[in-house]
Amino acid sequence: MTQYGLVLFTDSFGTADTRETFDRALDHAREAERHGWHEVWTTEHHFNPRVLNSAALAMAGFLLGRTDLHVGTAVCVLPNHHPLALAEQTSVLQHLSGDRFTLGVGRGQPLVDQEVFGTGMAGFRDITEPVALLDQALRQGRAKGGGGRYEFDEVAITPEPPARRVPFVLASSSPESARLAGRHGVPVLLSPFIDVPTKRAVLDAHAAAAAEHGHQLDPRDNIDSSYFATADDTATAEQLLTTGIAEIERQIAQSGRPLVERPVPTAEQAVAAAERLTGCHIAGDVAECRRQLADRVAALGVGRVLLMPEGAGSHEATVRTIREAEQVFGRG
Template identity: 30%
Template sequence: MDTKAFGLFLPPFHDPSVSPHASLHRDIEVCGVADDLGFDEIWLGEHHSSGWSTLSSPEMLMAALARETRRIRFATGVIPLPYHHPLHVAERIVLLDHLSAGRAILGVGTGTYVHDMEMIGVDPASVRDHFRAALGTVQALLNGETVNTTTPWFSVKKAVLQLQPLRGPGAIETVVASSLSPAGIELLTDTATTPTVHVAPPWGSIRPGMDPDPVGALIERVESYRNKSAGGTRIRCNVFVHVADSPAAGVEELLEGFSALRRGLYRNTLGMPIPDSPVAHRKTLQNLVDTGGFIVGDAATCAERIRDLMDRVGDPVSLNFFVPRWVSHRATLDQLTTIAHEIVPTLVGGFEGTAESIRLTSEEAARQLKSRTELVGNGGDK
């Protein structure tokens, strides 16, 4: 993978007023368009409750998508390890690796929805320790080891993968959802995994003014992680980008969908103490734009701010554009097309050749015009 890469992060959010079947097929269309547009990877999440988060098995969707796509890599974003037996997690990601011709990325985390945990008897107080134990077992299996271990949450006895990763043991990349806290950094360095992190924290918990510099805070955590890791480790940043005529116009385009998700999912369903007023939602969204947690503006402005973010994070970096679909499905596809056609080429030098050719041709045309003018002035052919 190049030092810079670009992908999409699709949370499993689906408006419960829209047909769940239709929502799923819209996800499929987004993934197909992402492949056609040349994005490098796509992250698909997993939840089991709330009515809004209805994608329960990202691996199944990815297996279907593998037959319909050519090059894009598929990342589980994320599999909550405390919800599954680690042997089964390892087996499913290896099967996906084969079905996708080596395009699978294993993204893992602890899980976030308490009701997800309660339905299957997982103690929310245990998920961090449970996660760490499960991660060690999954990694050992993916590395081709035979594993014997007993924990308070699971046991494995002479466990071995019958099917190895397509390109051999250890070939599947493991990525951990992390806030890059001190404990998170310790986990990443101990397990030799790489992080995926949001530029802004989960938007249901954001309050205006709570984080005056989300990008600066992220860069501090990234630097701390890289100082303690082996160096040269890839950072995946999930960032929301919306292209509009101006930041103010973008806020107006986003406000209805942004407010509906905060109200319907985070406040009314998950019980977060979010003020439910148009003023509160607008102030929160505006604050995210003003502080750089969200990147909103015309294509040139967005490209400039994304370049600054990537430069500050440093190579290697993958930027995954967060796609919560706060605008209509058609507008979402248009946004992805604009990002792929107008912003990503700017970030990778895709316009430099044409710009240089225009400059050289213009200079030559000016030189030729001057030469012809001088010739005519000296009595030459007209």
């Protein structure tokens, strides 16, 4: 059975204060638990007053304590963290939750946090070493640094990580990152900003690299992701997503601090960019969303799909989509 996860952006658009934003996120998680969702996933953003969750693992621990859902991170920005610190915190969350936690990591975006916490553009471009260390730590319970960026004698991870499943998932939007995951026998978390044929090519590159390095992977361990909106008809749902995604991207660009300067898009440019992504997302009435999800799962062979209804443009539209998902998933 396919597992469906709700991604919480914890953005502050249209809310009065930080507490309201986090209260709203918890409300969304509880609505998801009541309406047939299996998982909830949290994000990581820094130094941006529009996207308030700067501690994905802390939020994950909070949600594990407040719901019975599986919880994941989409994603912890790997260049911002020492891989062994991530491994130890992951192990703690897996033990405390009865293995209800999945660590999702990725390279993130070239923003100022990677300069503050990491090595800037160099760390953003090359995550080979931290991926290898994280894999070693979570799979073997021990790790030794000797790759250039991290130099340390072998240490044991405390507590010892559970050995019941693959250790983490790596966010991927290209064959290059998919091949890195495949070399380590690690599943991929597919980006929401690429269409299904591109995702299929990414998965093929992942499977080829895994086979080349002697890993036997279950395709159902891979995870897809998509923006998601329901409405009375497909055109309305697509418009909700186009407007909502354009607003999200514009607000984030206005408040964020990129390492590589780029102009903030105008409202018209943001809408045009969002319209180009229409084919990447899931939108429609309940029956149409059910069909699109079934087609996507069949084409990709994934066992988990993360959906992002906060792109629907308003708190009310987001709540409606979370609730109607119960029918989309076949439980209504």
